Amino acid sequence: MKRVLAFIVVILFSITAAFAGMTDDAVKRGTLRVGLTPTYMPFEMTNKQGEIIGFEVDIVRAMAKALGVKLELIPTSYDGIIPGLLTGKFDMIASGMTINQSRNLRVNFTDLFVTTGQTLLIRKDLADEIKSYKDLNNEKYKITSQIGTTGEFIAKKYMSKAKYYGYNSEAEAILEVVNHKADAFIFDESYNIVALQRLGNKKLIHLDKLITAEPIAFAVRKEDYDSINWINNFLTQIKNDGTYDRIYNKWFKRTDWLKDME
Structure with missing residues (x-):
């Protein structure tokens, strides 16, 4: 009986480990790894100093701070960004990604945090x-x-x-x-x-007449519902405490950041 119980414990531990989410992995590692294509102004871009800056960058920086970890940005070509997530090159995608059905078959999306077209x-x-x-x-x-x-x-x-x-x-x-x-x-x-x-x-x-209306969201690997729950709660919190508005206004209602671009 003890052997059976021990076996069950091992199996349950293995299942838990296998389904450890992005947020758990980031906390254990001490780093949140984010994949992005830094050419999409003002969401993510590279300035004259070679730094990756932008609207989404500031949001994931606040996210990493809330997790108590460092932020690591991993530049990736856009056509390789979903494969990079699926192979574990990074933990999540923050690259101006529009929610659509074909992508949703491969990744899970958080709640939208901005709409464009x-x-x-x-x-x-x-x-x-x-x-x-x-x-x-x-x-x-x-x-x-x-x-x-x-x-x-x-x-x-x-x-x-x-x-x-x-x-x-x-x-x-x-x-x-x-x-x-x-x-x-x-x-x-x-x-x-x-x-x-x-x-x-x-x-x-x-x-400037919109051809489409497109929700933008973060993407994580399939089945990672705990991380989606955490990120969605984080987005709600920063919208309620003024952080989101401060970041949004910095990148969408001001243009002083343009002087730092090449």
């Missing part, structure tokens, strides 16, 4: 002929975006007749339009507002 940057000389995304659904146009993003999905779904070109970074995709090698760039509104000022070189205009 896709808009277009187009060449200024095309302003008279392109008034909305519907006008771009024509084989004569070339559309760019970052590979693996919602922008790519929306371009291929709603502007399928146009030629689509994907790039590893948002900046590469925008510069193709600035240099007249493409006609339009599709990406999140919050990024496009800043990119128009920083990269547009007065050659682009912003069609």
